[in-house]
Amino acid sequence: MATTTDPRAGANSAARPPERSPAKGPNTAFRELRGQRSPGEFAAAVRRAAREIGEQVACDARYVGRVEAGEIRCPNYAYERVFRHMFPGLTLADMGFSSREAVRGRGARAGCGATPASAAHQQHPAPPCGTIHHEEDRNDEESDVLRRAFMTGGSATLAAVSLGLLPEYAGAAPQDRVHQSVRRVGEAEVGAVEEAVRRIRLLDDRHGANGLYRRAAQPLRTAYALLDAGTARRSTAERLHAGAGELAISVGWLAHDSGHYEEARSHYAEALATARLAGDPALEAHAFCNMSFLARDAGRPREALRAAQAGGRAARRLGSPRLLALLGLREAGGWAGLGDRGACEQSLARAHTLFARGPAERDPEWMTFFVEAELEMLEAQxxxxxxxxSRAASHAHRAACLQDPHFARNLALYRAELADDLARAGSPTESAAAGHQVLDLLPEVQSTRIQAMLADTARILAPHANCPEVRTFLERRASV
Structure with a gap:
């Protein structure tokens, strides 16, 4: 159905929504524009539309939810350009937003305690090319500092700057820095933790984990220091627990993909402990899902199976068939590692049935990666x-064909799986061709896991070095 695949579908032909007087409260006009798509699907459509016009936005289901709840009364300039591209002919008011002047005019800034620096920033709204854009918070200057910190990772790193802490405390331990600069954790600090999670995921999708892992450890320490500092409101505390746990999982994944398995296991365990302390089944399911994945890669299939089943028990309360499908695939991976073909096939069948139910409102926002391409990849494994x-190669080939080319890391991973499966299936020439496609992506993708897969493929292909295509691949890989 067109409205679920094309971010601009129906924009020209649909009846123009009635003009609304923008006000605080739910943005029903924007909710109507989303239509039947889930928040995660709509967020993916926003990102695709951004790429069409050369923008980059870190839109996710949480951002869509904030817009629809009326928390974001006016999008920043990057989002405005994307929304106008998606829905040509509609004004911000048509989309349910307030005017920029009403939200960020002189009076609004005075009421928020804006400084001359923030006013100067507002005079030059267009950000530099290549910057990732996020929604403008009440303090635009702080948001801009956060973005720059994530891109550059200066001496204060992400911990002191992107989590809203003062730079003069950058030399102190995270706990000291938090207690000296933040008496009570509020929306700004929690929002920065959530932003750190989004930022890490976005950069990992684009470039892989190796260049991010060490830089990401500092904001994680600070996030847990913020937990120790305490919060004024229970809702803020719940968001901070969830944000810190998701950040631990994200850093754990970077360690996992970089080949630091024990460090990854520690981060995942930290996230699981946070989930259980907070009584957060969504975070618990996510932690078990990643623990299962790690155990499988580490050669512990029975642990992978148990973790996937535990994640499934936590996820049953969440109303997300897609999450249950992913955990079913993790369980299938555990059964495959144990050599139980029948149990593996049963888990795969259950996962396909759940996946076919489609997205749901309660799908976790971190699951935006779980599309058909990932389903095929996990089955290939x-x-x-x-x-x-041969069967593995067939599914890996389908995964590579379905994958969005903008997500270079996953595309390289799927092609590396394809190259390895073809090599083992006795198709050295086709394997070498797939291997070349992976090498084409390595300049922008840094992943120890992918490099290790290519090394295994090269070892298997070595006896076929008399074949020109294979020899060329082996020589090229050796030189990288």
Whole structure:
């Protein structure tokens, strides 16, 4: 159906929504524009539309939810350009937003305690090319500092700057820095933790984990120091627990993808402990999902199976068939590692049935990566573990064909899986061709896991070095 795949579908032909007087409260006009798409699907459509016009925005389901709840009364300039591209002919008022002047005029800034620096920033709204844009918070200057900190990672790193702490405390330990500069944690600090999670995921999708892992550890320490500092409101505390736990999982994934398995295991365990302390089943399911993935990669299939099943028990309360499908695939991976083909096939069938139910309102925002391409990739890995190389290659090929080319890390991963499966299936020439496609992506993707997969493929192809295509691949990989 067109409205679920094309971010601009129906924009020209649909009846222009009635003009509304923008006011505080839910943005019903924007909710109508989303239509039948889930917040996660709509966020993906926003990101695709941004790429069409050369913008980059870190839109996710939470951002869409904030807009629809009326928390974001006017989008920043980057989002405005994207929304106008998606819905040509509509004004901000048509989309349910307040005017920029009403939200960020002189009176609004005076009421928020704006400084001359923030006013100067507002005079030059267009950000530099290549910057990732996020919604403008009440303090635009702080948001801009956060973005720059994430891109540059200066001496204060992300901990002191992006989490709203003063730079003069950058030399102190995270706990000291928090207690000296923040008496009570509020919206700004919690928002910065949530922003750190989004930022890490976005950069990982684009470039892989190796260049991010060490830089991401500092904001994680600060996030847990913020937890120790305490919050004034229970709702803020719940968001901070969830944000810190998700940040621990994100950093754990960076360690995982960089080959630091024990460090990854520690971060995932930290996230799980945070989930249980906070009574957060969504965070618990996410932690178990990643723990299962790590255990499978580390050669502990029974642990992978148990973690996936535990994640499934936590996820049953959440009303997300897609999450249950992903955990079913993790369980299938555990059964495949144990060599139980029948149990693996049962888990795969259950996962396909759940996936076919489609997205739901309660799908976690971190699951935006779980599209059909990822489903095919995870199934390919199951057949690979069972030694059915031809079947694995078929699914890996489909995953690579379905993957959005903008997500270079996943595309490189899927093609690396394809190259390995083809090599083991006795198709050295086709394997070398897929291997070349992975090498084409390595300048922008840094992933120890992908490099290790290519090394295994090269080892398998070495006896076929008399084939010109294979020899060229082996020589090229050796030189990288």
């Amino acid at each position: 199951c057949w690979s573990a069972l030694g059915d190389w």
